[in-house]
Structures are given as structure tokens and as C-alpha cells.
Amino acid sequence: xxxxxxxxxxxxxxxxxxxxxxxxxxxxxxxxxxxxxxxxxxxxxxxxxxxxxxxxxxxxxxxxxxxxxxxxxxxxxxxxxxxxxxxxxxxxxxxxxxxxxxxxxxxxxxxxxxxxxxxxxxxxxxxxxxxxxxxxxxxxxxxxxxxxxxxxxxxxxxxxxxxxxxxxxxxxxxxxxxxxxxxxxxxxxxxxxxxxxxxxxxxxxxxxxxxxxxxxxxxxxxxxxxxxxxxxxxxxxxxxxxxxxxxxxxxxxxxxxxxxxxxxxxxxxxxxxxxxxxxxxxxxxxxxxxxxxxxxxxxxxxxxxxxxxxxxxxxxxxxxxxxxxxxxxxxxxxxxxxxxxxxxxxxxxx
Numbered sequence: 051x052x053x054x055x056x057x058x059x060x061x062x063x064x065x066x067x068x069x070x071x072x073x074x075x076x077x078x079x080x081x082x083x084x085x086x087x088x089x090x091x092x093x094x095x096x097x098x099x100x101x102x103x104x105x106x107x108x109x110x111x112x113x114x115x116x117x118x119x120x121x122x123x124x125x126x127x128x129x130x131x132x133x134x135x136x137x138x139x140x141x142x143x144x145x146x147x148x149x150x151x152x153x154x155x156x157x158x159x160x161x162x163x164x165x166x167x168x169x170x171x172x173x174x175x176x177x178x179x180x181x182x183x184x185x186x187x188x189x190x191x192x193x194x195x196x197x198x199x200x201x202x203x204x205x206x207x208x209x210x211x212x213x214x215x216x217x218x219x220x221x222x223x224x225x226x227x228x229x230x231x232x233x234x235x236x237x238x239x240x241x242x243x244x245x246x247x248x249x250x251x252x253x254x255x256x257x258x259x260x261x262x263x264x265x266x267x268x269x270x271x272x273x274x275x276x277x278x279x280x281x282x283x284x285x286x287x288x289x290x291x292x293x294x295x296x297x298x299x300x301x302x303x304x305x306x307x308x309x310x311x312x313x314x315x316x317x318x319x320x321x322x323x324x325x326x327x328x329x330x331x332x333x334x335x336x337x338x339x340x341x342x343x344x345x346x347x348x349x350x351x352x353x354x355x356x357x358x359x360x361x362x363x364x365x366x367x368x369x370x371x372x373x374x375x376x377x378x379x380x381x382x383x384x385x386x387x388x389x390x391x392x393x394x395x396x397x398x399x400x
Contacts, residue, residue: 142318224272
């Protein structure tokens with residue numbers, strides 16, 4: 051056989067959101083921080099992201115992670131996150147998938163009933179508390195990087211939609227957040243096409259009219275992702291959300307590009323951004339459980355544990371709790387004669 055470039059990966063889903071964790075076949079890359087490693091990988095090895103996420107090995111809703119040696123002395127492992135159009139500095143579902151993979155495959159030792167360790171994401175250090183029973187990680191709760199609101203209730207002029215009221219906040223990514231009631235949406239799976247189209251339009255218009263830069267890292271700009279928010283279906287939850295992950299770049303002159311894919315989970319960084327907005331509006335206090343419902347009805351448990359400051363912004367430190375389940379262990383290879391070594395996309399899905 052002439053197969054080359056073998057990559058071993060664990061596939062999971064975190065409360066519905068599919069994630070892939072690469073555990074073998076990729077060595078370390080240069081960088082003094084995990085953010086530098088992420089940028090190096092983006093510039094020199096982006097073919098791996100394309101190969102893992104595009105067809106025939108991937109699909110639009112899939113994210114992937116690469117476990118790397120940490121650069122910080124307090125961290126037990128590092129990871130970088132790959133999505134369809136970007137390398138986000140942080141992701142909640144991917145953090146839960148990585149933590150679950152490290153423990154359930156034995157890459158890090160599991161201690162029952164509780165295992166604690168530190169991961170290094172490109173956004174910074176993330177503290178992990180994993181509840182474990184009978185060799186299974188039953189819940190991952192992580193302490194995220196500080197979240198903060200940048201703009202509250204600003205008017206964004208969105209072509210084809212008109213004036214939309216938007217919040218812009220950082221939760222590990224920069225989000226444009228709008229209330230779904232403005233568009234008559236209930237955030238149910240059957241509304242998927244309208245949710246993705248509207249969210250991508252709002253995100254793009256917000257980025258054009260209210261661009262933001264992280265005060266501690268000027269290379270992080272946004273907003274790069276959008277969220278619609280509405281009342282929950284589950285009586286335990288306070289809010290329901292649908293986050294749309296881009297699968298391409300929106301072109302206002304090409305309606306076919308006004309789309310993306312919905313995060314199947316309640317979205318970890320999206321929950322952190324929403325909690326920061328609610329806190330800034332005086333609607334969510336410290337040390338209160340915040341149950342956030344995703345489009346499938348699954349829940350993440352959020353909590354704001356302290357206030358802090360990031361540059362000019364009043365910020366909060368959030369925690370997120372959720373569960374991931376392993377669905378497969380795969381070895382991906384490359385045939386030198388394959389006409390699509392880095393995969394492909396076709397307009398019926400992407």
C-alpha cells in the first residue's frame with residue numbers, strides 16, 4: 051500500500067456538537083505560546099485542517115482539535131482548535147471533547163470521582179474539573195478565560211433585514227448576539243435555514259459597523275461568529291440559543307453565501323458571551339447557575355464566579371459544564387493518487 055500521512059483521531063459529540071480530537075500523527079510545532087503554535091499551524095499546515103474537516107473525511111458541522119505539548123509550566127496538555135473557516139482561540143465544546151479524550155483514552159490519568167488538570171488553549175489557561183465514574187467522564191466543568199461585553203443594544207443596519215439590535219461580547223470568541231424575536235424565530239431545528247441565513251447576515255454587518263479587537267491580543271478580531279437568543283423550551287433553562295458557525299465568507303451580492311451551520315450544542319463560548327452580556331445589563335449575578343439550552347434541547351450549566359477587568363472592559367470569569375461521548379476512533383490516511391488530498395466542498399451542503 052502507498053498510504054501516507056496517517057492521523058489517529060477520536061470522534062465525539064458534546065451535548066450534540068460533533069468534535070474530532072487528533073491524538074496521533076502530528077508532532078509539535080514551533081511557538082512560545084499556544085497562540086503562536088496555532089498561528090504557525092495555520093500558516094504552514096492548513097492542509098490538515100482542510101483534510102480533516104472537508105468531505106470526504108469531514109462535514110460542515112464538524113470541528114477538530116490537535117493535542118500538542120503545552121508551553122506553560124502549569125498546563126498538563128495544550129490544544130489548538132480548527133473550524134471550517136478559522137482557528138478560534140477558544141471553544142467550549144472542543145474543550146469538553148479534548149478533556150474527555152485525554153482521560154478516557156488514558157493520555158492523562160483519571161482519578162475517580164474527580165480529576166483536575168489544566169489545559170492550554172490559544173486563548174490562555176483553562177482549568178478542568180472532570181467528574182468520573184467507572185472509567186467514564188460524566189461531566190466536564192471548565193474555568194474559561196474572562197468574558198466581557200463590548201457593545202450593548204447597538205443598532206446595526208443589516209441589508210435585507212433593516213435595523214437589528216445587537217450585543218457584541220467576548221466569551222473566547224467575539225460574538226454578535228441578537229434576540230430571535232426580532233425575526234419571529236423560535237430557534238427550533240425546522241428553522242435551521244432561516245437561522246443560519248439571518249445570523250450570518252447580522253454577524254457580517256456587525257463586523258463591518260462595529261469591528262472589535264481584543265485588548266490583550268491585537269491579532270484577535272471580530273466578531274467572527276453570531277448567536278440568536280430566545281426563551282427556552284426546557285423549564286430548567288433560562289435562555290435558548292442557536293449559534294451559527296460560518297462555512298464560508300458572506301458576499302452580499304451572492305445570496306447562496308448567506309449561510310453557515312448551527313452549533314448543535316448550547317455552545318460554550320457563546321454561553322460565556324451571553325452571560326457577560328446579561329451581567330453587564332444587571333440580569334445575571336455572580337455564583338448563580340445559568341442553564342443555557344441548545345437547539346437540540348441539551349443544556350450547558352454556566353456560572354459567573356468572579357469579576358475582573360480586561361483592558362478597558364469590566365469582565366467576568368465564567369465556568370461551563372457539559373458532557374461529551376466518544377462515537378469512534380479512526381485512522382485517516384492519504385493516498386498519493388487521491389485527486390482531492392485536502393478534501394472538497396459542494397454547494398448543496400456547504
